[in-house]
Amino acid sequence: MTAFILKRLGFAAITLFAVLTIVFFIVRVLPGDPALAILGDQASQAALEALRVRLGLDVPLYQQYVAFLGGVLVGDWGISMVSGRPVIEEIIKVLPATLELTIASLILGVVVGIPIGVWSAVRRNKLPDYLARIGSLLGLSFPAFVSAVLLLLFFSIQLRWFPVISSGQGGSLADRLRDLALPAINLGLIMAAYITRVTRSAMLEVLNQDYVRTAHAKGLVFAVIVWRHCLRNALIPVVTVVGLYLGILIGNSVLTEIVFNRPGLGKLIVGALNQRDYTMLQGMMVIYTLIVVLVNLVTDLTYGLIDPRIKYA
Amino acid sequence: MTSPSHSPRLSRSAYLRIALASLAAGLFKAFNANKTSWIGLAVFLIVALLALLAPVIAPYDPLDQNILNRLKPPSAAHWLGTDYYGRDTLSRILWGARISLTIGLMAIGSAMVIGTLIGMIAGYFGGRTDLLIMQVMDVLLAFPSLILGLIVVAMLGPSVANLVIAIALTAIPPFSRIARAPTIAVKNREFIEAGHALGYSHPRLMFGHILPNIAPEVLVMGSLWLATAIRVEASLAFIGLGVNPPTATWGGMIREGFENILDSFWLALFPSLAILIVVFSLNLLGDGLRDAVDPRLKGEQ
Numbered sequence: 001m002t003a004f005i006l007k008r009l010g011f012a013a014i015t016l017f018a019v020l021t022i023v024f025f026i027v028r029v030l031p032g033d034p035a036l037a038i039l040g041d042q043a044s045q046a047a048l049e050a051l052r053v054r055l056g057l058d059v060p061l062y063q064q065y066v067a068f069l070g071g072v073l074v075g076d077w078g079i080s081m082v083s084g085r086p087v088i089e090e091i092i093k094v095l096p097a098t099l100e101l102t103i104a105s106l107i108l109g110v111v112v113g114i115p116i117g118v119w120s121a122v123r124r125n126k127l128p129d130y131l132a133r134i135g136s137l138l139g140l141s142f143p144a145f146v147s148a149v150l151l152l153l154f155f156s157i158q159l160r161w162f163p164v165i166s167s168g169q170g171g172s173l174a175d176r177l178r179d180l181a182l183p184a185i186n187l188g189l190i191m192a193a194y195i196t197r198v199t200r201s202a203m204l205e206v207l208n209q210d211y212v213r214t215a216h217a218k219g220l221v222f223a224v225i226v227w228r229h230c231l232r233n234a235l236i237p238v239v240t241v242v243g244l245y246l247g248i249l250i251g252n253s254v255l256t257e258i259v260f261n262r263p264g265l266g267k268l269i270v271g272a273l274n275q276r277d278y279t280m281l282q283g284m285m286v287i288y289t290l291i292v293v294l295v296n297l298v299t300d301l302t303y304g305l306i307d308p309r310i311k312y313a
Numbered sequence: 314m315t316s317p318s319h320s321p322r323l324s325r326s327a328y329l330r331i332a333l334a335s336l337a338a339g340l341f342k343a344f345n346a347n348k349t350s351w352i353g354l355a356v357f358l359i360v361a362l363l364a365l366l367a368p369v370i371a372p373y374d375p376l377d378q379n380i381l382n383r384l385k386p387p388s389a390a391h392w393l394g395t396d397y398y399g400r401d402t403l404s405r406i407l408w409g410a411r412i413s414l415t416i417g418l419m420a421i422g423s424a425m426v427i428g429t430l431i432g433m434i435a436g437y438f439g440g441r442t443d444l445l446i447m448q449v450m451d452v453l454l455a456f457p458s459l460i461l462g463l464i465v466v467a468m469l470g471p472s473v474a475n476l477v478i479a480i481a482l483t484a485i486p487p488f489s490r491i492a493r494a495p496t497i498a499v500k501n502r503e504f505i506e507a508g509h510a511l512g513y514s515h516p517r518l519m520f521g522h523i524l525p526n527i528a529p530e531v532l533v534m535g536s537l538w539l540a541t542a543i544r545v546e547a548s549l550a551f552i553g554l555g556v557n558p559p560t561a562t563w564g565g566m567i568r569e570g571f572e573n574i575l576d577s578f579w580l581a582l583f584p585s586l587a588i589l590i591v592v593f594s595l596n597l598l599g600d601g602l603r604d605a606v607d608p609r610l611k612g613e614q
Contacts, residue, residue, distance in 0.1 A: 141593040143544040146585040251459025273467045
């Protein structure tokens with residue numbers, strides 16, 4: 001187990017290093033002069049030079065690279081070129097809102113997706129199965145911003161059940177939940193569509209196996225077979241897909257935050273792109289990479305919890 | 314005393330014919346295994362046809378502004394209403410389809426070719442080559458594709474060509490994964506061994522013998538990824554990184570419609586439905602076909 005964790009940690013570190021290197025060079029080849037972007041066309045040559053020195057853009061590229069990697073390690077991710085505040089502070093300020101949204105949608109996705117997936121597999125080629133299959137396919141056909149706009153149209157504008165603009169920092173818990181509800185439903189239902197599909201196909205594979213027939217033969221109640229024996233074995237691919245889905249979830253959370261005007265990483269990255277805030281962009285990519293690497297690590301380790309047969313060799 | 318005409322070597326064109334015929338037969342079988350694929354294909358072809366005919370059938374010029382006639386709800390003159398500048402929404406949706414489909418097809422076409430090549434090389438040669446290539450692909454795969462697309466487009470500037478590059482980049486790693494697995498399965502079969510024994514070159518074995526065998530799986534994934542590409546293009550346009558206005562794009566139309574959502578909801582609604590119809594039809598197509606070509610699900614039907 002220890003050896004496995006170390007190996008995964010090693011791989012995570014290599015991935016992190018590789019992506020950070022790519023990030024550094026991508027940000028450096030972005031066209032446009034950051035100093036010029038901050039100070040504007042009217043700035044004097046001397047002021048531009050001074051700002052370049054302050055931003056560390058005057059030293060050779062390899063020195064910038066070493067400084068960048070070192071900075072990432074100690075939590076010094078640079079100063080936002082637009083707001084003048086440390087990048088890491090800005091990110092930490094909005095990170096909870098994004099985490100709140102993604103975790104809520106993950107829970108919703110699991111709670112909705114797994115039962116429907118199991119039901120659909122058990123009632124294979126019957127009406128519930130067809131409905132679940134068409135419904136989930138429709139769910140994953142929605143670009144997140146389209147579903148968000150439609151939800152907003154229907155629930156906030158037509159029915160007026162929810163606020164049109166959620167602040168994400170409402171005072172009371174009830175306010176917060178109201179703000180969170182539509183964005184989380186939007187992300188959660190798309191997530192549920194993915195989970196339904198993979199649960200269904202994993203369950204179908206498990207339901208055909210010999211031990212299920214044996215369990216039937218010895219007279220075990222069908223519900224026990226399905227929920228206790230089969231689901232547990234079908235969960236591994238589900239966890240894998242949830243891990244793989246993370247990239248899509250992050251992209252979808254960006255779109256959802258924009259539509260619902262929620263503070264979060266999504267609004268931060270789009271703002272940074274529009275204002276050419278290079279250090280902020282760099283910091284955003286670092287945080288996204290960290291999240292992806294961390295979740296993949298957790299996904300790998302979760303396998304052992306679900307299936308004790310998996311030896312971490 | 315065999316004459317040269319009895320040589321076991323087939324001409325290049327005969328190879329191609331056989332390969333194409335077996336590919337067509339494989340796809341036809343896949344289609345028939347799951348009838349919903351036909352519906353998906355039919356809807357997608359209709360959309361493609363409408364996009365192709367946009368210059369002929371669009372009732373108005375998609376860029377023609379008419380300030381006196383702006384933000385009008387659907388009517389006989391403007392079936393889907395008009396936008397903030399008085400432009401006809403239906404015409405803009407028809408023209409927008411051309412952008413979505415062009416970018417999607419070009420991006421997925423190139424990602425399919427490059428990704429399949431990379432995956433085949435990794436699977437065919439195995440060992441260190443495989444390890445190195447797949448490690449790089451996994452790193453790329455780990456990065457959220459929308460964020461990657463966002464950065465690449467912001468970096469290169471929003472044009473059709475750059476959007477194609479950005480979306481293709483995000484789709485290469487999955488295609489290399491898709492192509493690699495069946496390559497490994499096929500390369501150990503007897504007929505490849507026989508090819509080795511006959512002294513066939515690596516490229517000949519890869520392109521003449523392995524590629525036709527893995528092509529159905531790659532093509533099926535192509536339809537699913539085309540759906541994703543269209544979704545990503547629309548998402549980028551919605552964020553403001555689409556082909557520059559005033560060119561009509563679906564994502565851009567929803568972005569503009571969203572600004573007037575309180576009084577003119579149809580502006581955001583109709584392009585949303587257009588995206589949904591295309592993406593859903595492609596998913597229906599690809600999903601049905603995938604069940605048919607996935608070896609794990611064989612014999613299920």
